[in-house]
Amino acid sequence: NVCPHRGMRISTADCGNTQIHKCIYHGWAFRPNGDFIGSPVERECMHGKMLPKSELGLKKARVTLYGGLVFATWNVEGPSFEEFLGDAKWYYDMLFCRSDKGMEVLGPPQRFIVNANWKTAGEQSAADGFHTLTLHAGSANGQLRQKVRRNRRLSPENDRCRDQLATRSRTSLHRSGSQDQASDRSRSGELSVQQKLExxxxxxxxxxxxxxxxxxxxxxxxxxxxxxxxxxGGMFPNILFGFVYIPQPDGSVVGSMTLHAYVPRGPDKLEFVNWVFAEKDASPELRDKMLKQTIQLFGTSGMVEQDDSDTWP
Known part of the structure; x- marks a missing residue:
């Protein structure tokens, strides 16, 4: 997406399609495959010589489609995308390649600038789960104070999510009623894999x-x-994916599906690009909930990202 003439970005939009890509700087035009079409000035000496039109096209990246995502590299002779992912692909497939129709984005991404080095954000995404115990404890502490003040359960909806997780993963937790019976059935092997997933x-x-x-x-x-x-988790070198559960007041659970890209804008500045996903089969009501609640947690002013972005050096 860089004009070979003077380095201007050709497409400035996040989405769309066109038969001709035209640079707004000097009017150089290109086909969708990157081939040079022409320019207002037919003959121009570049770098001390005249170049044939066949050499004026856009530089082509090596592209791979995976799980509805587009990955590109300038390393034409490097390892394949599957080799690049290595053993981690087995886990990524459980997120991005799990359904028949796949996922799609819910509108354009959020973009904002964080005054931090992009590597610190990428490092946290890759292997730092321990920071949540301290950095993101504020909301939990606030709920705990409410519990003491009101003498009631910390969060009924969180209890429900906890019980369902226990049923699915054979974890023994203290609770009562039908969830106890379901957990007992799970531990004894009565529940099938499909029943646990349901x-x-x-x-x-x-x-x-x-x-x-x-x-x-x-x-x-x-x-x-x-x-x-x-x-x-992370995808080297600058991606975070988040597929998390968000308990609802009515006891149901809504999932959040998001992907962050930390784009370097200098040694002390990064562009935070936040994409929100939904399964193509998801209902309009579920999509609306997922979009709103993902932004509330992981968006520009989300509860989680305000904590994270404030601590990255």
Missing amino acids: ALPPAGMTADMIEQLARNLSEDQLKVLTSMPPQV
Whole structure:
């Protein structure tokens, strides 16, 4: 997306399509495949010589489509995208390649500037889960104070999410009623993998989508989804993915599906690009909830990202 004439960005939009890409600087025009069409000045000496039109096209990146995402590299002779992901691809597939129709973005991304080095954000995404115990404890502490003040449970909706997680992963937790029976059945092996997934579908999916998982994932991957599903992590060098559960006041659970890209804008500045996803099969009502609540948590002024961006050096 760089004009070979004087280095101007050719396309300034996030989405759309056109038959001709025209540079706003000097009017150089290109086909969708990057080939040079022409310019207002037919003959111009560049770098001390005249170049044929065949050499004036856009530089082509090596592109791979994966899970609805587009990845590109200038390294034409480097490893394939699958080789680049390595063993981690097995886990990424459980997020991005789990359904029949795949995912799509919910509108354009949020973009904002953070005064920090992009590597600090990327490092946290890759392997730092411990920071949540301290940095993101503020909301939990506030809820705890309310609990003491009102002498009531910390959060009924969180209890429900906890119970469903316990049922699915065979974890023993203190609770009462039907959830106890469900957990006992789970520990004794009475619940199948599909029943566990239906009890609490992967973040962003609903119970009626569960049958798609078996068509796209292996048995081992399905078992991992019932015990320790991948939810938050990084993709080297500057991507964070977040597929997390957001308990609702009515006891239901809404999933958040987001991807952050930390784009370097200098040694002390990064552009935070926040994409929000939904399964193509998701209902309009679910999409609306996912978009609003993902922005509330992980958006420009989200509760999580305000904490994170304030601490990155």
